[in-house]
Amino acid sequence: MIKSVIFHNFRNMQDKKFIFNDKLNIIIGKNNSGKTNILEGIKLAFSAINNSYMKVDKSDFYKGDDNNLIEIILELDKDSIPSFNIPLPDGTEKCGFKVVIKKAPRGRYIKEFFDIEGNTVSRDVVYADDKVPDVHMIPLMRIEDIVSPGLVTGVRNLLDSEEEYEAFRQSSREGIKGQIKGKVGKFKDLAKKFNFDLDIDSTVPEISNEKLYVVDGEDTAYKHKVGSGYRAIANILLNTLSGKNTVILLDEIENHLHPALLRNLISEMKSEAFGNVFILATTHSPVAVNEFKIERIIDSTKGSVSDLNIDENSLGKINAFLCPGRGEMLVADNIVLVEGYSEEILLRKYVSDNKLNWTIVNVAGIMFEPYVRLAHALGKKCVVVSDNDRSQSSDGNEPTSRFKNLQTICDESGITLVMVDNTLETDLYNNSKLSEYVGHLKPHKKHTDIMVMKDNKSKS
Template sequence: MYISKIKLKNFRNFSESELVFNDGVNVIIGHNNSGKTNLLKALSLIFDNNTSKKLTVDDFNQSISDFQNPPRIDISAIMKQSEKPENENKEDQNTVSTWLLDITPPYEAMLTYSFFLPDQELEEYEKELEKLSKSNPTVKDYWRMIKRKFIRKYISRIYGGRLELNNRAESEKLDRFDFQFLGPVRDVEKTMFTGRNPMLKEILDYFLDDDIAKNDKLDEDHKREEIDKRENQFYNDSKAVIDLLKRRVEVNSILEYSSDTGASLGGKPKFEGEISESELLSALKLLIENKTGITIPATHNGLGYNNLIYVALVLAKMQMDCSSYVGVENAKVFPMLIIEEPEAHLHPAMQFKLLKFLKENINQEKQVRQLFITTHSTHITAAVALDEIICMYVDDSDTLCVSYPGNVFDLTKDEDRKSKAYVERFLDATKSDMLFSDKVILVEGLAEQILLDCLSEYENKPLVDRHISVVNIGGRYFEHFLKLFNFDKKDVFKKHAINRMVACIVDSDPTRLEDTKWKKCFPFEIKEDEKHKGIADNVSSLESDKSSNISIFCNETGKGKTLEYDIAFENPDCKLLITDSVIPMHRKIIEQIMDNYSTASFKSLKETPNVDADVCNLLEETGWDEDDKKKGIVAYHYFKAVSNAKGEHAMQLEYNLRKNLESDKPVSFNIPTNFNEAITWINGLSHD
């Protein structure tokens, strides 16, 4: 059994929403105020017996505008039979038997939390509504009236089965669900340091003599016999300690006044006592032993490590609560672990290790049947399968949207199976950022990723202000990642995509046919009478992925190649481009061309010492105008000068460009057209 779905109506930012869950791990991501915390609160209202079921006016969805009937909140959780037999517990169906919606396998059951004004208060509500309506009230006035006169009269109920039947869920069956919630800010010190804490003491008591309980060589009778021996041994040893204490205490001195007060007439007072194993557990303190063997109090341990220890204690408690230790009737049937922002206090490696452990132990040792995690951490999303990710976000119309990235692929098609495998393999912590951002720009390489934010500032359209992420996909593999965003609400697969603006900036990289192979070339090498492609093959194939939220940007002038080439072509006399990573033999050539560029003709620039004559001849044979031919000389030599150190060069160039922006008299710098268009489009502006 697992919680397969939750439906929320009129609760906080959920007007009327539905989320589908996985049988096992559910990692819920999204930017701030998308509703992640509210979702966990909704689950707790149904399954957490320690959560107050009373809500306030602020817990209603504030978009409600019809007050003819008192507003109400309904939250329904659907439990479904697991498709994995090993995930089914023999008590599952018995627990939900009276809440069933469908008894045919796989069975489904439903629990609904409702918060509403009871029928006996409706007459009074109608009277107040009528009085208020005479004063031309606003929505705010209605809420104020409910807050002042009715919210205290609201009641909460948990119903089992179909809501219209109003069948109250049995409290003893609700108790079979174990809802363990770990919030982002946890005062773990109060929970873990001494056995006096009820939770830790109970865990210690449960694991007492666990070595015998797990000894497969002993049957149950022999296990009980061995445990009895230890208990008797403890009793005898502890009695000796108590007797020693009694001998050391001078009882007569303490009780010398008992005869004077007349207390001794009722019998002579004396001291006796014994101590149980459970009582002595309270004396234990949690210490941390480091690699050198030195022990320190847990209070001196790092907060991150203490949080991991706390998680271990919670898992131990969940195991205990599912065992016969608490009694057959009291044992939990469905333990679930809910963690909000596990990245709190944990560095990336520890986040990865924690999640790996939780994934491996799901449904093991009866610890956790279902795991819910909300996170902002790209390291956590990189550690889970795509199917385990649920993305919550608010679109441009302020509508709450839910996407399931793993469901966008049609696995009956080879192409989609390949794409899903590729995305899961390469969706690392850096690329996972695309799942969190408001908008995304996908680029081919590291140089574009390093430079793009700075280039946007030259256009006075900084990406960081709009929460736009630039993601380097490490090649021309756009089509795989675009499936995550190619949204179409009418398509059975695309409806699960993330409806978010995505710009793809693609190198034009022209090619020409040499013998029987297509080879990359410079734009000036292309001749009209030979077979060639003015832009890369993937550009035309990506056009089919264009939609209202996806756009492709490529230099289609017939004079472009890559970012480095295009930047030099647009800035042929800008010495900001010359960085320390420029190959020395090219540096002098570029500097000489730039020095003379504005005054010299193409013919004169051809005569620059060490300029590639063959390239100049090819440029001369094109139909380009004089200025473009001159630009071609600079762009070619600049491309050659930085092609072996693109990443290092991009970092140095970014530094030069930012320093220029901050100067009192910045040098003019032109951004390649396709970059400018992408920046404009992603900012929601027209680039026509």
């Protein structure tokens, strides 16, 4: 649905463009780097064309300068919103719209919208376009959205029109499920994909005619005690049931979710179960990041990761070999790349003992090069630690061609490569850094002066 968004003078973004792939994308970045601003900027743009209220104040302007204009430009897939389709000279069409926000008299701010080329479009035509999507921002920690002991949703969220809503208001509480029976069924079916037995209840006396409870459909004794993870999932599912095109802006997708449930949620979001729903989420979780191919990962300050200066061969390797450990480099500040488990164990202890803000990433025998290029493209501080593989070279003394190639790539990327003559274990052993690990070391078979970690089969 949304192909890209451009921000001019919105909050911390003077001029930023973000490109999206398919219907599910994830945004990474440090705290206060602008991840939520991207979500709220998109919601603000849609509020102009679906005639919904979203407050604007001076702080929404870049550096607080409301003498400038805020411009938010969304490029959409063709026919996403037909009233914004524009014919092109080659006979094709493109679709999108631009929202301009400017200061008005008496401290007010007004929103105007145009097609993506800046042409005026009739408000009546746009407001009548039934393809204009529902847009839901879901900050899962927002207290007013979560009412103990369950999750409450407005009936209006499950009905397709104001006419249905008015008809509902005239009906009795007992008629709620009859009017939204199909959507309750869809909700229950979606919940079962997460092994949840959830239902929508309208019989609780203290709930008004315009509220519905999400309840645990199995445990009747504690029917309305729904845990945080259940509420988080239910909140997302409820916002997919309108039957219209839907945009879900999900801030910190991992909130309240066990890692296994988080993986399950992302997997279902990629499937057809969620229908015509565009989802843009933010995260700080390596678990979430690792469920996405690089093409769907967006850095809040640098843009789409796949559009950075990384060659296709490296991108392919990163997608093929990215795993929870290596995925940490996407959310880390400072990275040490190591090639094996012994280096990972030893350096993790060293980093922990010295309270250093470095993340140890084990490439587990995979070539360093793709990760060096990724770290460089993301502007990460990165150090590569590797021995010179002298025992594998032809004469036993010179570094291998693999190592020489790594040296060249690190030099090109301005990344430090630490080369040691022995294995890391030996250097640390010789410098009395491994007093706790002596029992785990043994001499190398070919080079007895080199100490190496015993393999996993060792009784020690």
